[in-house]
Amino acid sequence: MTRIPFIAGNWKMFKTGPEAIEFINALKPLVKDARGREVALGAPATALQAAAEAARGSSILIGAQNIYFEKEGAYTGEISGAMVQATGASFVILGHSERRQFFGDTNEWVARKLAAALDAKLIPVVCLGESLAEREKGDAFKVLSAQLQGSLASLTPARAGTLILAYEPVWAIGTGKTATKEQAQEVHVFLRAETAKLLGEDIAQKTRILYGGSVKPDNAAALLNEPDIDGALVGGAALKPDSFAQIVNF
Ligand code: PEP
Secondary structure, three states: OOOOOEEEEEOOOOOOHHHHHHHHHHHHHHHOOOOOOEEEEEOOHHHHHHHHHHHOOOOEEEEEOOOOOOOOOOOOOOOOHHHHHHOOOOEEEEOOHHHHHHOOOOHHHHHHHHHHHHHOOOEEEEEEOOOHHHHHOOOHHHHHHHHHHHHOOOOOHHHOOOOEEEEOOHHHOOOOOOOOHHHHHHHHHHHHHHHHHHHOHHHHHHOEEEEEOOOOOOOHHHHHOOOOOOEEEEOHHHOOHHHHHHHHOO
16 A cells, blocks of 8 residues: 655744745745655644645645634634635644643544544544653553544544544654654554554555654654655754755655
């Protein structure tokens, strides 16, 4: 089964609309020869429209970093899947560990947001990852299994065709500590097997599982050459066009 690598930047709370345009205009020529991979950028809500317009005509996909699960209503400060879709964006990151840690996103909420993303025809990128304490206790696989099951609870095989998972060990995000390629590959194999139990072998083989956690130009190729690592979710190294392009062109 060939799975096209999906290389996504996550800008977090960085970049205004004009900064997003500047970045994309600089990135385009650097990734124009990248074949056989998808290039994506997760932008802040305020920069989505500008980023989507700047990316138009290129193969760069733009996405949001979160949505709320209701379609509309009195939910001050929130944005819906349809609002994201209307900007020209095509994917959404869900359940990032920073959302889980600072904004109370639970597996149940991620599952509801996943259903809302699919209703709005957005590609969902569902993030999972264990903490350092959980890994050191030997609980990583148990935690990941529970997160996967809970976060995908709203999903049926018929709706799972565009699902993307991202394994992001919390201890590797923004810390400079990367999982080794062997550690990441082992978890990806596990997550694929767990996905097969939930959604069937066919969906599991098609689902791209990204690795995230201090991916940099100098470690990207080693990770991305592992058979079950189908792309990367990149934070810090996606803030500069040069370093992000080096990862895209791994
Ligand atoms: C992330 O934000 O998802 C991430 C993996 O960040 P970093 O690459 O900076 O560790």
